[in-house]
Amino acid sequence: MEKIENISTTIPEDLKKCIAFHGHQCPGLVYGYLVARQAIKILTLKRSRDEEVVAVCENDSCAVDPFQVLLGTTAGKGNLIIKDYGKNAYTILNRASKTAYRFSRKQHYTYKGKDKEEFARLDAAISEGSETTRERWHHKHLKSEDLLSRPFDEVFSTEKVEFSMPPYAPLARSEACSTCGEMTMSTKMVCADNGNLLCIPCSKKISTDQRKSAAE
């Protein structure tokens, strides 16, 4: 893996922050970065302290992290929603202006940078599985640089979508699970046949045990 110190000086400061958070520079990170930056521009966003901005990501890849860094839409605050459809598509919502945009990658990736031969060589090595770790990272690096040099509209389509207010992250009191005794958010608990409240792992264990004894 490339070390953070090797980041070239041409990389913008905000992308450097994303790389520092994520751990490496890769094409996935760049996809997320491009969308986050575009969303900041067209939705006039400031980093979300609370849940003013919401990001809905249609994949769970490296691309998710720039939203956490630049938009403040984080896993912990509940304003980073992951719908794992395996699509390179993102909807960013601004609660204040009640506007939302969906960005979706336009087409299959083709390298357009200046190291075409080297990229093709690395591509071939990767597809036959003979690449070294260094080559794999070099391939990712060339692809990232290429993506960064393109106009946004060449990579992603932008569509204004209807704003529907996403619910705020739920808050609920905790109760002790009647089996393991651990404090558990009450809205996540399961009510057993005898009326006892159980945490999810305990409720699963009980139903497995019941199935086992029914089979005996």
Ligand SMILES: [Zn+2]
């Ligand atoms: Zn990555």
Ligand SMILES: [Zn+2]
């Ligand atoms: Zn329990």
